[in-house]
Amino acid sequence: MDGKKRVKLEELLPIIEEKLSAGGTVVLPITGTSMLPLLVAGRDKVTLKSAILPLEKDAIPFYRRNDGAFVLHRKVGEDENGYVMCGDNQWVMEHGITDKN
Known part of the structure; x- marks a missing residue:
């Protein structure tokens, strides 16, 4: 065992949001x-x-x-429902992704 604990992103979301709203950054590994x-x-x-909103193309x-x-x-x-x-x-x-997502 490597001593690392897997945590669901859902559990980290409040910490991530707090860090980003304070102007910080968060590093995450890629999956998929x-x-x-x-x-x-x-x-x-x-x-x-x-x-930076609204999102620019790419x-x-x-x-x-x-x-x-x-x-x-x-x-x-973009379309009438938001970002594509x-x-x-x-x-x-x-389709339908907005700044609220």
Whole structure:
């Protein structure tokens, strides 16, 4: 055992929000394959900072879907429902992401 404890991101969210709202940064490891080849699980980490809103095209925000999932995808456009997001390794666009996510 390596002495590391896995914690759900849900449990860390209050700490992350507090740190970011105070102007700090948070470093998180990458999981998943949706942002390949740019971001690789087990190799890369991301440094989060407060978003500059509205998001510019090609921004890669960390957001939470309405179903509770945490996501790091690229803004590829906008429509009447908000931002259009997509992982670099995906083809299905995600609509309806707003600054509240």
